[in-house]
Amino acid sequence: MTPLILGLWIANVAFDTVGQLAFKAAASGTEEDGGLAHWRAMAMRPWIWLGIGCYGVEFLVWIAFLSLVPLSDGVLLGSINIVAIMLAGRWLFGEKLTGLRVVGIGLVSLGVAIVGAGG
Amino acid sequence: MRRFYLFGFLLLMAFDTLAQLSFKLAGSHALPVTADAAWLARVFAQPWVYGAVAGYIGAFFTWMTLLRHAPIGPAFAASHLEVVSVMLLSAWLLHEPLTLPRVLGAATIVAGILCLAAAERETLVVAPGPAG
Numbered sequence: 001m002t003p004l005i006l007g008l009w010i011a012n013v014a015f016d017t018v019g020q021l022a023f024k025a026a027a028s029g030t031e032e033d034g035g036l037a038h039w040r041a042m043a044m045r046p047w048i049w050l051g052i053g054c055y056g057v058e059f060l061v062w063i064a065f066l067s068l069v070p071l072s073d074g075v076l077l078g079s080i081n082i083v084a085i086m087l088a089g090r091w092l093f094g095e096k097l098t099g100l101r102v103v104g105i106g107l108v109s110l111g112v113a114i115v116g117a118g119g
Numbered sequence: 120m121r122r123f124y125l126f127g128f129l130l131l132m133a134f135d136t137l138a139q140l141s142f143k144l145a146g147s148h149a150l151p152v153t154a155d156a157a158w159l160a161r162v163f164a165q166p167w168v169y170g171a172v173a174g175y176i177g178a179f180f181t182w183m184t185l186l187r188h189a190p191i192g193p194a195f196a197a198s199h200l201e202v203v204s205v206m207l208l209s210a211w212l213l214h215e216p217l218t219l220p221r222v223l224g225a226a227t228i229v230a231g232i233l234c235l236a237a238a239e240r241e242t243l244v245v246a247p248g249p250a251g
Contacts, residue, residue, distance in 0.1 A: 004152070063162055063171075066139075067146025071209040072221050075139055075202045079228045082199065082235070100238035107231030111224045118220020 001116070008065040009077060012058060017084045019054030021092060022047045076115040083108050124189045128197035131181045135201035138174025140208060141167045196236035202228060 001009075026047035042048050066074045083105050089095040097105070145168040146152075149161035162168055178198075185194045206225055209215040 060159070060162070063142055063146040063149070063168070064152045064158075065146075066143045067150055067152060070215045071139065071143040071213055072206040072215045072217075072225075074143070075205045076221065076224050076228060079199065079202060079232075082232070086235075098238055100234050104231045104234030104238060107234060108228050109231075111227030111229075111231060113224075114220055114227060115224035118218065118224065 002068075005065065005068050008061055008068070011061045012065055012078065013081055013084050015054045015058040015061060016081045017088050019051045019058060020085050021088055022051035022054060024089075024093065026051060073115055077112055079108055080112045083112075124185075124193070127181060127185045127189060128193065131178055131185060131194075131197050132201045132204055134174050134178035134181055135198070136174075136204045136208060138171050138178060139201065139205045140212070141170030141174055143209075143213070145171055190239075192236040192239035195239050196232055199232045200229065 026042045026045045062078075069077070086095075086097070086101065086105055090097050145162055145165065148165050148167060149158060152158060182194070182198060185197075202225055206215075206217070206221060210217050
């Protein structure tokens with residue numbers, strides 16, 4: 001992995017995680033349930049715009065990343081996003097990590113390491 | 120109903136796979152990677168980037184529809200199992216060999232995704248119970 005590829009991979013994980021968490025923050029905590037009022041309330045929150053901004057940047061970062069690595073390796077290495085989001089969800093939203101989740105996170109991380117070491 | 124879920128999961132995987140293949144082709148046609156407007160112009164000048172957008176939009180609406188009806192565990196798994204379909208299509212269309220690290224890594228990641236999906240199902244089943 002060259003420094004550019006590594007940097008793009010880390011940037012992708014960072015923007016994806018911040019984006020997902022921002023969407024989560026925008027969606028939770030609105031009083032209105034469903035419908036147009038719910039969407040209007042979400043649009044007033046800065047969180048949703050942070051999320052959209054992150055996804056816009058991630059879109060370009062991901063294209064740049066994939067153009068430099070084989071597609072098979074790219075999507076497999078991208079699976080680390082699942083791990084990052086789960087860990088961040090536990091840290092920020094207190095989401096529980098049960099036994100099976102810990103095993104799943106470990107296996108996904110191990111698989112990413114195998115692809116990274118072999119690529 | 121089971122057939123509806125299966126169709127939904129396959130559709131989700133198809134949209135995700137289309138998006139990833141399009142991302143790759145959009146990037147390959149815009150090389151070299153440079154942090155400037157010229158690279159952006161190269162990316163948006165060819166059709167693949169719009170295939171990626173179409174795949175993403177299709178996946179988004181399929182995902183939202185599935186979430187409304189299907190259990191979250193299998194839906195979560197289906198939304199990430201495109202790593203396998205993308206790997207197989209890359210071998211076929213992009214001539215990327217199925218090397219041992221790729222196959223072993225993919226199998227390990229898929230096992231992890233299935234664990235995470237099972238964990239989601241667990242919470243769904245347990246949460247509404249009277250003892251929960």
